[in-house]
Amino acid sequence: MAGDNQTVSEYIVHHLTNLTYGKLPGGYERYDGSVVADGGAWVMAHGGAEAADMGFTAVHVDSMAWSIGLGVLFSALFFRVARKASSGVPSGFVNAVEMIVQFIDNTVRDTFHGRNPLIAPLALTIFVWIFLMNLMDLVPVDIVPELMMLLGVEYQKIVPSTDPNITFGLSIGVLILILFYSIKVKGFGFAKELALNPFNHPVFIPVNLFMEIVGLLAKPFSLALRLFGNMYAGEMIFILIAALFGAGMAWMVPAGILQIGWAIFHILVITLQAFIFMVLTIVYLSMAHEDH
Amino acid sequence: MNINLTLIGQVIAFFGFVIFCMKYVWPPIIAAMHEREQKIADGLAAADRASHDLELAQEKALDRLKEAKVEAAGIVDLANRRASQIVEEAKNAALVEAERVKTSARAEIEQETNRARETLRSQVAVLSLVGAEKVLGATVDKQAHADLVNQLAAEL
Numbered sequence: 001m002a003g004d005n006q007t008v009s010e011y012i013v014h015h016l017t018n019l020t021y022g023k024l025p026g027g028y029e030r031y032d033g034s035v036v037a038d039g040g041a042w043v044m045a046h047g048g049a050e051a052a053d054m055g056f057t058a059v060h061v062d063s064m065a066w067s068i069g070l071g072v073l074f075s076a077l078f079f080r081v082a083r084k085a086s087s088g089v090p091s092g093f094v095n096a097v098e099m100i101v102q103f104i105d106n107t108v109r110d111t112f113h114g115r116n117p118l119i120a121p122l123a124l125t126i127f128v129w130i131f132l133m134n135l136m137d138l139v140p141v142d143i144v145p146e147l148m149m150l151l152g153v154e155y156q157k158i159v160p161s162t163d164p165n166i167t168f169g170l171s172i173g174v175l176i177l178i179l180f181y182s183i184k185v186k187g188f189g190f191a192k193e194l195a196l197n198p199f200n201h202p203v204f205i206p207v208n209l210f211m212e213i214v215g216l217l218a219k220p221f222s223l224a225l226r227l228f229g230n231m232y233a234g235e236m237i238f239i240l241i242a243a244l245f246g247a248g249m250a251w252m253v254p255a256g257i258l259q260i261g262w263a264i265f266h267i268l269v270i271t272l273q274a275f276i277f278m279v280l281t282i283v284y285l286s287m288a289h290e291d292h
Numbered sequence: 293m294n295i296n297l298t299l300i301g302q303v304i305a306f307f308g309f310v311i312f313c314m315k316y317v318w319p320p321i322i323a324a325m326h327e328r329e330q331k332i333a334d335g336l337a338a339a340d341r342a343s344h345d346l347e348l349a350q351e352k353a354l355d356r357l358k359e360a361k362v363e364a365a366g367i368v369d370l371a372n373r374r375a376s377q378i379v380e381e382a383k384n385a386a387l388v389e390a391e392r393v394k395t396s397a398r399a400e401i402e403q404e405t406n407r408a409r410e411t412l413r414s415q416v417a418v419l420s421l422v423g424a425e426k427v428l429g430a431t432v433d434k435q436a437h438a439d440l441v442n443q444l445a446a447e448l
Contacts, residue, residue, distance in 0.1 A: 085323070098325055
């Protein structure tokens, strides 16, 4: 546990706080009593309250770094395979990558009935990237934060997909693609679809517009919240189990069993969530391409 | 759970990785896989063709074998006929030869018989004369009785 004089709730809160770098407004009184100069200052937040007071002008350094780091890892691994890809006999890691690519290709072909060279690589990126981000959930919750504490970094949340910023970032990316392809494929038809569905009468245009726009926005919301909810809950249970380890010697064995059980179950969850996000993205983009 | 600039950062990163994947990762891998698929399909087709060819070749070989068998049977048949013909001819030749040998032997025997008879005949005259001389105890005039004896000898 991080610091022996912590209470359990402090321990949990510590695990759920992002390492935040952001701009505090001028005149803000910091945790040590110092006051931020006029015009504000970019600083590392100390604790959740300061991070919250930074508002929108802040970056979760840990989420961002882990997310981009895992993205780079994915790109590097797959790029290496892509460079030596040949029609000869594949072996080792190339085999594994090709299996994933084949799987994605089949899924896209089954779900997406158009011709768009973006969809398959998009699906591959989403699947592998989200899978890697979720995979960080299986790293024991204390290892990285403790190591980081030794290095002088106060907070560290290593599962990017437990940060709504990350999941919403992904789903907003998908929303942008949905809008882009809807307009590109349907043109003015997209506006008509929004305005004249489901009640095809001019009087109902406001009602239709409202319903369709809610429907449209529900897509990224459901994508982001589903992934975030699942991973956040999973992470929370890992943290609670970890807290149980600190409850005394008698709790070691049950906590260990719980830890193993939940970790095994979570292997399924992280794969499933990555897959769901990918499939729904393909489905939404497939709908965006359908011209009635 | 604050929504902040991380969101924007993630959107940018998202497009960055997707574009990288679309440009440098997906096309070479999928192209290589399709190429391999094509290669395997070609290989299978070639194997199919080869096995079909093999079947044809086996059929042809079987036909040739059958033909050869028929031909061999014909040759054996011919040889048998020829052999029996030769045996027949040899038998005939042997019969003819045997007849000839028999005939010549018979002629020789007859000749010998005749010669023996001649000899006997000539000796009978002398013997009978000697005998008669002994019986008569007197010399017999050879000249006087020669005709008689010769007559006797001729009768033998």
